[in-house]
Amino acid sequence: MLKPKNKKKERVKLSKESVQKAKKIFSYLKPYRAHFALGWIFLVISSSASLLFPYLLGQLLGSDLPSDTASPNNQEILEGINLDNINSVALLLLALLIIQGVSSFFRVVIFTKVTERTMRDIRKDAFDKLIYMPMEFFNKNKVGEITSRISADITLIQDTLRTTIAELFRQVITIIGSIIFLMVVSWRLALIMLATVPVMAIIAVIFGRFIKKLSKKAQDYSAVSNSIIEESLMGITNVKTFTNELFMIIKYRKSIETIKKLNIKSGNWRGLFITFIITCMFGAIIFIIWQGLHMTLGPDATLDRGDFFSFVMFTVFMGASIGSIPDLYASMQKAVGSTEHLMNIIAEKTEEDIHKGEKSTEIKGDVAFNNVSFHYPQRKDIQVLNKLSFTAKKGEKIALVGASGAGKSTIASLLQRFYEPTSGLYTLDGINVKDLELKHLRENMALVPQEVILFSGSIKDNILFGKQDATDQEVENAAKKANALEFIQSFPDGFDTEVGDRGIQLSGGQKQRIAIARAILKDPTILILDEATSALDAESESLVQEALDRLMENRTSFIIAHRLSTIRKANTILVMEKGKVVEQGTHEELISKPNGVYANLNELQIN
Numbered sequence: 001m002l003k004p005k006n007k008k009k010e011r012v013k014l015s016k017e018s019v020q021k022a023k024k025i026f027s028y029l030k031p032y033r034a035h036f037a038l039g040w041i042f043l044v045i046s047s048s049a050s051l052l053f054p055y056l057l058g059q060l061l062g063s064d065l066p067s068d069t070a071s072p073n074n075q076e077i078l079e080g081i082n083l084d085n086i087n088s089v090a091l092l093l094l095a096l097l098i099i100q101g102v103s104s105f106f107r108v109v110i111f112t113k114v115t116e117r118t119m120r121d122i123r124k125d126a127f128d129k130l131i132y133m134p135m136e137f138f139n140k141n142k143v144g145e146i147t148s149r150i151s152a153d154i155t156l157i158q159d160t161l162r163t164t165i166a167e168l169f170r171q172v173i174t175i176i177g178s179i180i181f182l183m184v185v186s187w188r189l190a191l192i193m194l195a196t197v198p199v200m201a202i203i204a205v206i207f208g209r210f211i212k213k214l215s216k217k218a219q220d221y222s223a224v225s226n227s228i229i230e231e232s233l234m235g236i237t238n239v240k241t242f243t244n245e246l247f248m249i250i251k252y253r254k255s256i257e258t259i260k261k262l263n264i265k266s267g268n269w270r271g272l273f274i275t276f277i278i279t280c281m282f283g284a285i286i287f288i289i290w291q292g293l294h295m296t297l298g299p300d301a302t303l304d305r306g307d308f309f310s311f312v313m314f315t316v317f318m319g320a321s322i323g324s325i326p327d328l329y330a331s332m333q334k335a336v337g338s339t340e341h342l343m344n345i346i347a348e349k350t351e352e353d354i355h356k357g358e359k360s361t362e363i364k365g366d367v368a369f370n371n372v373s374f375h376y377p378q379r380k381d382i383q384v385l386n387k388l389s390f391t392a393k394k395g396e397k398i399a400l401v402g403a404s405g406a407g408k409s410t411i412a413s414l415l416q417r418f419y420e421p422t423s424g425l426y427t428l429d430g431i432n433v434k435d436l437e438l439k440h441l442r443e444n445m446a447l448v449p450q451e452v453i454l455f456s457g458s459i460k461d462n463i464l465f466g467k468q469d470a471t472d473q474e475v476e477n478a479a480k481k482a483n484a485l486e487f488i489q490s491f492p493d494g495f496d497t498e499v500g501d502r503g504i505q506l507s508g509g510q511k512q513r514i515a516i517a518r519a520i521l522k523d524p525t526i527l528i529l530d531e532a533t534s535a536l537d538a539e540s541e542s543l544v545q546e547a548l549d550r551l552m553e554n555r556t557s558f559i560i561a562h563r564l565s566t567i568r569k570a571n572t573i574l575v576m577e578k579g580k581v582v583e584q585g586t587h588e589e590l591i592s593k594p595n596g597v598y599a600n601l602n603e604l605q606i607n
């Protein structure tokens with residue numbers, strides 16, 4: 001049977017360790033502790049004031065009623081009310097409302113301020129960490145998942161700091177205060193009440209959740225059935241070509257049948273729930289009122305009318321508080337999980353923590369790999385590079401060719417130190433790269449990737465990515481050298497044309513030339529071109545190739561290529577197979593090798 005995708009629901013348990021980690025959030029609150037404390041003072045004031053509310057309301061309702069009348073009619077009640085007393089209680093209530101209103105205002109404003117400042121600090125730290133995280137981290141975690149998880153975590157913590165903590169505190173105060181009051185007024189009635197109302201409130205909450213789950217399940221199935229319609233209609237040609245109409249109809253019928261069953265089931269439970277609320281919940285309250293009224297009647301009444309009404313009010317308030325505790329607790333639990341997760345990210349080691357090299361001497365561009373072996377950290381069983389050795393002198397062009405999966409892009413990653421060789425030595429100008437400052441090394445390199453990602457912003461912003469402080473003239477020169485000036489100037493807004501989702505969509509060749517302009521502006525000593533022209537048509541390719549040739553002048557360049565025509569002029573061609581260099585030499589040397597790998601490849605591509 002069709003089943004909705006099983007979304008993994010995370011269960012957060014409040015372990016000692018997770019609470020310990022979550023406590024780190026207090027270090028973020030520390031700079032704002034004075035404000036936070038003030039917020040708590042207002043919270044205590046408003047919570048205590050709200051406790052007086054049911055009391056005074058009860059006193060107002062029951063003020064000065066003759067307690068010796070067995071069954072007072074309306075007229076008698078009205079006559080029995082002492083207006084002075086009513087007025088003074090009402091005034092007290094008004095004062096209370098004002099205190100509560102003012103303190104609630106300040107509580108919300110202060111907690112929001114503290115929360116927003118704290119969240120800004122956490123967001124900042126999390127992003128600071130993320131952007132400096134080693135590549136291994138991004139291999140282990142999917143970017144989409146990290147970002148959506150972080151934003152969900154932040155929202156949860158935000159809600160918790162802003163309202164959940166205050167709300168939980170208020171409800172706990174209400175419950176404790178109510179119980180104390182109820183016990184003092186009439187412990188007998190209090191015990192009867194405590195044995196019924198909280199139990200009913202908790203059953204109602206559990207019942208309510210169960211029903212929510214059932215309707216959620218029905219909703220999920222409804223999403224599945226909608227996707228069947230969507231799939232069938234979007235792919236209508238396929239459905240018709242394969243005459244699969246009946247198959248889709250059966251698939252859809254099954255899913256709507258399930259929805260019907262689930263909805264009927266949840267309807268039945270909803271009916272029961274309403275019956276439960278009407279009979280048990282209200283029944284329990286009526287029972288208490290009935291019991292309480294008995295105590296207020298007769299010559300030996302044990303309960304004053306005002307107290308009785310206060311009692312009823314407290315019972316109602318307490319019931320509501322108890323009902324809200326499970327949800328608040330669940331939110332707190334989730335927030336602890338979220339805080340732990342965020343704090344884990346913030347505690348992760350960044351590239352800067354891992355790579356401690358400090359040398360930042362001028363880099364000339366002599367690159368050497370000596371017996372470098374490598375496997376990806378998460379796939380230890382697959383040896384990607386196997387004792388690889390080569391040298392590239394300053395200004396030389398080194399081409400990397402070989403079948404897909406041979407390890408060419410991996411070399412590009414190692415050159416930029418996205419990963420460390422598992423063994424062997426990688427040197428720059430004879431210096432072990434581990435001794436070089438990582439930032440300095442990358443400042444001297446540029447990559448023109450196969451698939452260029454442009455950032456939101458203008459074309460100029462995107463070129464400036466190569467050198468943030470470049471002048472307009474420098475940007476224009478770089479664009480010119482990259483063969484990009486013409487097409488940029490053909491746009492009405494020129495360099496200020498917005499790109500990306502909200503702006504113009506550029507073609508592959510145009511993007512590539514912007515990436516080249518970026519690299520030209522950066523003016524690196526070492527250049528890596530990762531199949532930079534592979535996805536282009538002949539015209540764009542010649543424009544891009546021309547720009548690349550210009551870019552490569554006087555730099556040590558690594559060219560990853562599938563098409564051999566682009567690398568004929570390379571000083572050395574490294575032919576790779578399964579992480580090993582199997583042949584190396586110039587184009588002429590390699591094609592003259594009888595039965596050589598390169599010679600064969602060349603043969604295939606020419607024909």
Ligand SMILES: Nc1ncnc2c1ncn2[C@@H]1O[C@H](COP(=O)(O)OP(=O)(O)OP(=O)(O)O)[C@@H](O)[C@H]1O
Pocket residue numbers: 139376379384402403404405406407408409410411
């Ligand atoms: N991030 C990664 N994590 C784990 N394994 C990887 C990763 N990137 C590449 N590999 C594996 O390493 C091997 C070499 O891949 P690499 O991308 O370096 O090959 P390539 O020669 O550049 O291939 P192509 O020409 O298809 O780009 C492949 O087996 C690949 O599956």
